[in-house]
Amino acid sequence: MNHxxxxxxxxxxxxxxxxxxxxxxxxxxxxxxxxxxxxxxxxWHWQLKHRIRAKDxxxxxxxxxxxxxxxxxxxxxxxxxxxxxxWLTLIDPEDAACPLRRQAVPTISENIVGPHEMADPxxxxxxxxxxxxxxxYPDRVLLLATEHCAMYCRHCTRRRxxxxxxxxxxxxxxxxxxxxxxxxxxxxxxxxxxxxPFIMEDEEIENLLAKVRSISxxxxxxxxxxxxxxxxxxxxxxxxxxxxxxxxxxxxIHFNHPKEITKRCKAACDMLAEAGLPLGSQTVLLKGIxxxxxxxxxxxxxxxxxxxxxxxxxxCDPVKGTQHFRTPVAVGINIIEKLRGHTSGYAVPVYVIDxxxxxxxxxxxxxxxxxxxxxxxxxxxxxxxxYTYLE
Numbered sequence: 446m447n448h449x450x451x452x453x454x455x456x457x458x459x460x461x462x463x464x465x466x467x468x469x470x471x472x473x474x475x476x477x478x479x480x481x482x483x484x485x486x487x488x489w490h491w492q493l494k495h496r497i498r499a500k501d502x503x504x505x506x507x508x509x510x511x512x513x514x515x516x517x518x519x520x521x522x523x524x525x526x527x528x529x530x531x532w533l534t535l536i537d538p539e540d541a542a543c544p545l546r547r548q549a550v551p552t553i554s555e556n557i558v559g560p561h562e563m564a565d566p567x568x569x570x571x572x573x574x575x576x577x578x579x580x581x582y583p584d585r586v587l588l589l590a591t592e593h594c595a596m597y598c599r600h601c602t603r604r605r606x607x608x609x610x611x612x613x614x615x616x617x618x619x620x621x622x623x624x625x626x627x628x629x630x631x632x633x634x635x636x637x638x639x640x641x642p643f644i645m646e647d648e649e650i651e652n653l654l655a656k657v658r659s660i661s662x663x664x665x666x667x668x669x670x671x672x673x674x675x676x677x678x679x680x681x682x683x684x685x686x687x688x689x690x691x692x693x694x695x696x697x698i699h700f701n702h703p704k705e706i707t708k709r710c711k712a713a714c715d716m717l718a719e720a721g722l723p724l725g726s727q728t729v730l731l732k733g734i735x736x737x738x739x740x741x742x743x744x745x746x747x748x749x750x751x752x753x754x755x756x757x758x759x760x761c762d763p764v765k766g767t768q769h770f771r772t773p774v775a776v777g778i779n780i781i782e783k784l785r786g787h788t789s790g791y792a793v794p795v796y797v798i799d800x801x802x803x804x805x806x807x808x809x810x811x812x813x814x815x816x817x818x819x820x821x822x823x824x825x826x827x828x829x830x831x832y833t834y835l836e
Contacts (some may be wrong), residue, residue, distance in 0.1 A: 452651050474819060492530055495530055497528040497533055502530070507531060510552075526549075527594075527596055527609060532676075544702040544733075547731075547734055548702075553646075557766070562766070565764075566763050566799070568802050577621075577622045578626075580632075583631055585632065585636065586625075588639060590638070591645055592607050596676070600761055600767050607800070619656065625806070630662045632663065634664070636667040637654075638669035639669075643668070643679050652668070658691050666694050673698050674710055677710050688722060693721075703716070703743045715806045728794065729758075736780075741758070742783065755794035758781075760809070778811055781796050820835060821833065821836070
């Protein structure tokens, strides 16, 4: 083994978590919910109705910092604070650096706009040929089914449109998008996202799925969601059975930290998997939350244990008010370096940057090709050993 490989192996062996990941609390330990009937707790409508929206309510549970208090005050309007009771039980009430707390509780940092930040960094509005539709890649489209989520993540890329505000729920609001897809036979893949489509009622989801499935050239259907993580009670047997009727449907779930994978979350993912729905994960690289290789490796391993295949790690988009979440690109590359070859291939997602201005997902990773000439490639492996491949 060469010197580079020895050093890398020593670093990997020495890398240990600076502190043990805290265990989730039981919801009855929070006085706010001590009298809640378990049947109500498991009702997703109850969870939505009782989301934490106000500073006074939250301050009775968490020891808020001045930065959080000011952030909550200023986070009014569209992307206001909304935290499900379930998620609140997972937050460390004393630690402002708790990874789940930082994703859910606004801070004053959201009011600082970086020099390269944009309202719509992925240029989705520009690439929208019909209401609720984004068409960037030749054979696939993004259908934005709703502007609402169970919880409003503070790093949200679509913060310009997602949030608590009046939105049309008319049955015909997707007609123009459906007609556009019908008229473009190259479109074979439809991703339904939002907001979060699983916040819609079963009948609304089924109505949309039936319309998309009626288009003969659509062969691949996906749903993007964070509900199994932030509101696992929403995943019901009725919903799973309905989705099964429109198979194959792939479900992409947004996971960011191992602490999000609770028994309740696993039960929700099990229900989807056992209905025959393949599950994948999408993770946003977030400073101080999941930017250490050992945390990301733990997340990927635990995802595989609940039958969720790691798919993407995203560089946090340069959307306005998210500068405090972004890491250098080198941090993401280092994470992939510490995964590739050091763990199962299934546990290694693709690290991507969404090209600002609508460039789409661009894969970024360690460089394993050291040099190339006609018919000859000089390569390094994960241990730093050098190999030559001759064509």
